[in-house]
Amino acid sequence: MMISMYRVSSRDVYANLALEHWIWKNMDFNRRKIILFWRNSPTVVIGRHQNPWLECKVNTPGVQLARRQSGGGTVYHDAENLNITVFTNQQGYCRRNNLGLTCQALKDKWGLDLSVNKKDDIILNGHWKVSGSSSRLTRDKAYHHYTLLIHTNLEALSSALMSDMADRITSTSATASIKSPVRNLSSVCTEITCEEACEAVAYYFNNKTLGKVETISPQDEDQFPGILQLTEEQKDYEWLFGKTPPFVVRHSFIVVQDQVSITVKSYIEVQKGMIKEAAFTTDSSVIPLYMLASLQHTVKGTRLWPSELSYTLARFIHDHNNNLSQTLCEAWFTSLFYK
Known part of the structure; x- marks a missing residue:
């Protein structure tokens, strides 16, 4: 199967999530697998069926809030966290394969002790979570996206993911996040960067051969018709908050x-x-x-x-x-x- 790999130039979470959704809606993955590498400015990203008031401080200065199309729990992104999305057809969908390739790439490059647990988290040194996963599947296509904590501001992460309202919220069917101890990969390997991690993972996804990782912009309306409208929809209160279960x-x-x-x-x-x-x-x-x-x-x-x-x-x-x-x-x- 052909593989295409893209690095997103934007750090705007709404534009990046819109691009991810555009690719999902408009591209055929029966003959081609697509790998997307992207990063965001400081953002709390909640799952499709979550309650933002339950998960985080909803009005943290300098931290944006976004809701993604996939389910799962809440994560914190900044420019030192690498996001990877793997688009395939339904038959090619395999979270553990994607995570296993990523672990092997980082092990071979930097000698890191990484493993994948039963929840499909990547674990550092048998204890610390450095990656969480979420997916979306339909009858004919799927995507799996996951994070890599390279050198994220963990103090900001902890603060942003601490809700002031959580202990007062009742009668909700919203998916609740399960907190885990986290650590950056840079805590045990100071030389690792997002750029080099991207290159290492891309090399393994391309069957250990050098493949071109093309840079794309989610603001390119000519290349991605309708992308600007999708970006605006990502910012809309009805999507961010109105989709919250009662x-x-x-x-x-x-x-x-x-x-x-x-x-x-x-x-x-x-x-x-x-x-x-x-x-x-x-x-x-x-x-x-x-x-x-x-x-x-x-x-x-x-x-x-x-x-x-x-x-x-x-x-x-x-x-x-x-x-x-x-x-x-x-x-x-x-x-x-x-x-």
Whole structure:
């Protein structure tokens, strides 16, 4: 079978995922296997059936959020993580073969102790995860994509994948990630780079012969008609958040009014990334019931996103025009998005 290998010039996760999807939709893999090597700027990438609020900090400065077409768990990408996608027909699909070739390439080049576990993770020195996999299959085609932690910022990875809302989310059918201890390949081999890892893996995929790895751009509308529209769709709230399975957020927060601490219980139902139902209750008479009922009504239909919810709450504060409404909204908003 013919093999074509491509290196993507972009570091834009939305453009790169759009390119991956374009190739999947438009190319025939019955006579040709395609290998795609790509990297992104700092990004949390969630699986198709995951809940971003459960998996990560959804509004981390300098870190983008993306949802991929395949299932599986959440991963963190930056420019020092190498992504590899292997496109084949259904008969040629074999995750363990792809991972085995990758391990052998890195072993032969740098003497690394790598193995593939039962979950199709690549493991360094028998313990540390350096690669996670996900796939998409249909009746006639398939792709398998996986990561390689070369010299990723692991502190940023750990911070970005720590959700402030996870312990308050209930009643969800979303796929949950399984956390594993991770390490960079550069921790045991300081000279390894993404570029050299790409070349080593490409050499093995090409049956240990030097093959051309062509550089392509996902912004090339002439080469990939419709790619720019696909890129915009990757950024859309309806895709990023609206595809999240329904869930409930329950928690309590404290409102301080006239030096009195008041506990308020919050309950919100979220569907398609929007607040469908809300309820606020308290045993205190300091906060009038009509104000809580008004807040419930006001937030319904709002996207569960800091900037949009902040705008909705600003209208509520303006309508009620008193210190208590502002204190109530600020306490709820802060407790909801920030521990």
